[in-house]
Amino acid sequence: MLFNPILISLSENDKRLIFALLIVIILVIVLVGYLSFLLVKLMKWQARKADTLIHDVVVTKVITNKRHLINYGRKKNWALFFKQAYIPLIIIAVGVAVLLIRDAVYNDYSYNPFSVENGFGSIFWTWKLSDEFIGGDLIKFNKIVVDNYPHFVAEGWAGYIVAPCFLVGGAWYLVVAASLLARTIKIQVRSREVFEKSLDGYTQSETNVNTQVNQNNVDNNV
Amino acid sequence: MATFFKNFGKGLLYVVAFPFIILAIVLAGVVGLFVFFFQLGKLVYLFFTGRSINSDLEEDIAAKAKLQVMEHQQEEKTSNPQTELSLYPSDSPIYNTSDYVSPTFGEEKEVEAEPIEEEDDNHVI
Numbered sequence: 001m002l003f004n005p006i007l008i009s010l011s012e013n014d015k016r017l018i019f020a021l022l023i024v025i026i027l028v029i030v031l032v033g034y035l036s037f038l039l040v041k042l043m044k045w046q047a048r049k050a051d052t053l054i055h056d057v058v059v060t061k062v063i064t065n066k067r068h069l070i071n072y073g074r075k076k077n078w079a080l081f082f083k084q085a086y087i088p089l090i091i092i093a094v095g096v097a098v099l100l101i102r103d104a105v106y107n108d109y110s111y112n113p114f115s116v117e118n119g120f121g122s123i124f125w126t127w128k129l130s131d132e133f134i135g136g137d138l139i140k141f142n143k144i145v146v147d148n149y150p151h152f153v154a155e156g157w158a159g160y161i162v163a164p165c166f167l168v169g170g171a172w173y174l175v176v177a178a179s180l181l182a183r184t185i186k187i188q189v190r191s192r193e194v195f196e197k198s199l200d201g202y203t204q205s206e207t208n209v210n211t212q213v214n215q216n217n218v219d220n221n222v
Numbered sequence: 223m224a225t226f227f228k229n230f231g232k233g234l235l236y237v238v239a240f241p242f243i244i245l246a247i248v249l250a251g252v253v254g255l256f257v258f259f260f261q262l263g264k265l266v267y268l269f270f271t272g273r274s275i276n277s278d279l280e281e282d283i284a285a286k287a288k289l290q291v292m293e294h295q296q297e298e299k300t301s302n303p304q305t306e307l308s309l310y311p312s313d314s315p316i317y318n319t320s321d322y323v324s325p326t327f328g329e330e331k332e333v334e335a336e337p338i339e340e341e342d343d344n345h346v347i
Contacts (some may be wrong), residue, residue: 179250
């Protein structure tokens with residue numbers, strides 16, 4: 001057989017490479033898992049805020065139907081979203097303004113603020129795949145070599161302002177958007193739960209008997 | 223060991239769900255942009271009509287008024303607990319009829335005595 005395991009003999013380099021790959025995969029899974037876990041936590045926390053928004057009108061019975069609660073919840077949710085979103089959007093707008101000014105001054109509208117040569121990327125280590133191969137006879141990979149060492153470039157000044165603005169503003173805005181989504185879902189769920197009429201444990205015959213007993217007591221008292 | 227596998231399973235679930243969560247958030251972000259500009263327009267309109275985006279809605283005003291009444295009633299109950307002992311509770315099925323007239327003890331009028339007519343024994347007063 002072509003892929004008989006007995007015939008496949010892994011070299012020491014192959015084993016090392018497989019081990020390293022496994023560690024990288026596990027690390028990525030753990031990181032992504034933690035990030036998802038944090039996002040879900042954030043959304044649950046923001047969903048509880050939706051309860052705070054609609055609590056009073058439900059408890060005081062100012063709102064007595066599902067449609068009204070959804071409309072009211074939407075208004076409150078959007079107002080809160082506006083309050084939360086304007087700071088990250090202003091940060092992004094500042095970034096866009098700086099980028100436009102830079103492009104107008106240099107008359108270059110193809111500038112990438114994240115560029116490694118003359119942008120934000122120049123102050124980070126970056127890596128690339130070389131033409132050399134590493135690994136054993138069975139598994140081979142292109143060797144990864146350092147492409148850029150951290151250094152400042154004078155003409156990348158705009159990138160150092162614009163890219164952090166985009167990154168911080170963008171991440172912040174996504175968090176706010178996740179909160180909006182979480183609150184919207186929670187309001188929908190609550191609008192169904194609050195006005196739900198349940199017949200769990202209800203039997204008409206028992207209720208009639210109780211009513212009859214009460215009526216008898218009333219007659220006796222009179 | 224069971225907890226470890228439970229957490230591991232949860233982690234895998236989160237990893238699988240991650241792209242969908244991100245997609246949902248990005249979509250919410252796009253919708254959020256429309257919402258933001260709608261709210262911005264509303265803010266401008268409210269500003270020129272002398273109101274604020276933070277001002278209470280009709281429902282909020284009604285809820286606040288009701289909450290104040292409820293708090294007031296609660297305070298009265300705590301300061302004067304006898305009021306809880308109502309002779310004829312309003313929610314009682316016996317006395318909650320529209321034709322019931324509550325007895326008045328304020329004024330006493332003298333009436334002429336009349337002989338009591340005897341009626342059947344079964345008569346219920």
